[in-house]
Amino acid sequence: MTGAVAFTVPNSPPRAIVLLSGGMDSAVCLAIARALGFECHALSFQYGQRHASELDAAGAVARALGVAEHRLVDIDLRAFGGSALTDDIDVPADRTPAEIGRDIPLTYVPARNTVFLSYALAHAEVIGARDIYIGVNAVDFSGYPDCRPAFIAAFQATARLGTRLTDLTIRAPLLRMTKAEIVAKGQSLGVDFGITRTCYDPDDDGRGCGRCDACRLRLTAFAERGLADPAPYVTG
DSSP states (O other): OTTOOOOOOOOOOOEEEEEOOSSHHHHHHHHHHHHTTOEEEEEEEEOSOSOTHHHHHHHHHHHHHTOSEEEEEEOOGGGTOOSTTTSSOOOOBSOOHHHHTTSOOTTOOTTHHHHHHHHHHHHHHHHTOOEEEOOOOHHHHTTOGGGSHHHHHHHHHHHHHHSSOTTOEEEOTTTTOOHHHHHHHHHHTTOOGGGOOOOSSOOTTOOBOSOBHHHHHHHHHHHHTTOOOOSOBTTO
């Protein structure tokens, strides 16, 4: 039949891999991806970290925000150590903001984001996702080399060269946001911060120590917003 019009079936929602630790930043990152209409496939890691209570939080966040899938992958970064999170090294406590951002901290896990993004890339290639979300931000890249914008751009270029996903995008929507801005963004998206966990050195019940760098940055962010952090802490 001449002049026939071809009709196409609309694409299903695009898929995205979201790295989900269970902390404040990754929860907001997931909420952003979901709000943008992505079918979110959350990916968490048991890598030998001492703050494994975050993994329970990751499950709670995944359920609360309605992901399509949540995978937990076991890897062993304690085999290399070199970090207060994966080795017998004391977690720094009671540091000022200036001290936190001065040098690469002892809580930096060598190549962690490179490893995590590589797993996310493999998962993306298998399910046809062309977006990977990671919750790195400006506060972190002052001390963590694998949270810098240049690293994210370089990994994206490598991913496009080394896989079939030549149009893959690594998305870091929190990259240039302060912690207080992240709290505000999460509030606007309905994130329940009470189920998230951020502490590097929690007690056996998963309560935050209130003294490590992660706790201090988080508590300060909520205070700057005039809010009390709803997550549980040993001190209060």
